[in-house]
Amino acid sequence: MTGIYGVLLDLSGVLYVGSEPVEGAAEALARLRTSGLPLRFITNTTRSTREAIGNKLRGFGFEIADDEIFTAPAAVRAYLAERDLRPQLLIHPGLAPEFAAVDQRDANAVVLGDAGETFDYAHLNRAFRLLMEGAPLIAMGDNRYFAEEEGLSLDIGPFVRALEYAADTNAIVLGKPATGFFHSAVEALGCKPHEAVMVGDDAISDVEGALRAGLQGILVKTGKYREGDETRIDESGARLAQNIYEAVELILGTRD
């Protein structure tokens, strides 16, 4: 690894797993704060607002401000505003407050989040018909599935594929592992991509995506990590760490 001047941290699986903080995570975060390195927390979670995510993290004892949290929905809002797009939203009810101030009349874009139960035939058909009129498809990620207590559940990715195929179009993906998403977060850090590092538990979405975007990357063996996940990374340069604490040691080691 080379000199690091900014750090991106994934949330679920890195700072906490389920309803428990990861051991040593609070201490690791405190060490990063002391170092003065700029930090951003970067997540594909699209079932709750940034404020709700911030409250959850502070409930675990992490000192994190809402405006340090970089989310796909925020990136989507910026994208819509820059292009004067009015979204037809297919998102989770928990995320709706984030779009309350966005004009949704006479929609000319389809925005897809991890909508959960809202992914039904009527909603998907409605989105499909707008796509067939030429509206762009904007997706808050591309993940296949996630783990729930009762088993694995479909994430946003399968529904992105469904609508892409139906309307013969390609989605604009604004969550991890999209290069543009990492670059927006790095911009907020105030350094160059190769001076930033991404720490995550998802070999593809977090680490391969970051490496592809020109960042450095550390895969931690907590959360959804499974033995050998690092062999699935098609880019070189990934580092491995037992957990966030060891990842922070690696990062601070580049600054000695």
Added chain:
Amino acid sequence: MTGIYGVLLDLSGVLYVGSEPVEGAAEALARLRTSGLPLRFITNTTRSTREAIGNKLRGFGFEIADDEIFTAPAAVRAYLAERDLRPQLLIHPGLAPEFAAVDQRDANAVVLGDAGETFDYAHLNRAFRLLMEGAPLIAMGDNRYFAEEEGLSLDIGPFVRALEYAADTNAIVLGKPATGFFHSAVEALGCKPHEAVMVGDDAISDVEGALRAGLQGILVKTGKYREGDETRIDESGARLAQNIYEAVELILGTRD
């Protein structure tokens, strides 16, 4: 075209459009019957039983027996029986009677039809979890969308893509344009693939699919046909006809 010894006819768009028979279709069918050529009617419709389809056709005045109708659900039933597979069905309620006699306990395969409103998050998740345990995904077609009175609606294909992506698998498609589906129908005709012709209004699903399977193919300019559709066919040898009547003239011309 070369000597034809068996004929496959698509239904919707060839024999009837909406609630009206195509002009000259009854006469064309009568001429085929007189010629003694074996016929099969081949359809991807998976929202009603074969008996219901037969009744509809006879209501239009066509003399067609149920056992001349070749459907994707029938092909799926045969596929399941040969392999001792017990399906978890994600199909339209109108099709359920066709599977009433099929053992569905302790499912070890996922079967997808054009399920319409039944394509909801709970049903798709249930199918996804079975696929993740290694069950094969069997689909009654691959179509993107179809026309309803209120607009275009999602067909089975987008949901096939969604589940394929989620579970990282490839579906076995048993409707048109699958080669195996055409070959099963040709077997029922009792001739070789190159001695059979497929007549349909869908350039890709009917005609390109048939040509790819080694059959001859005639695209009729009724039903969903749109000017220039023939240029989308990536196989050589397709013939064009104004309608089923002209298609029958072409077919009988090969037998003079």
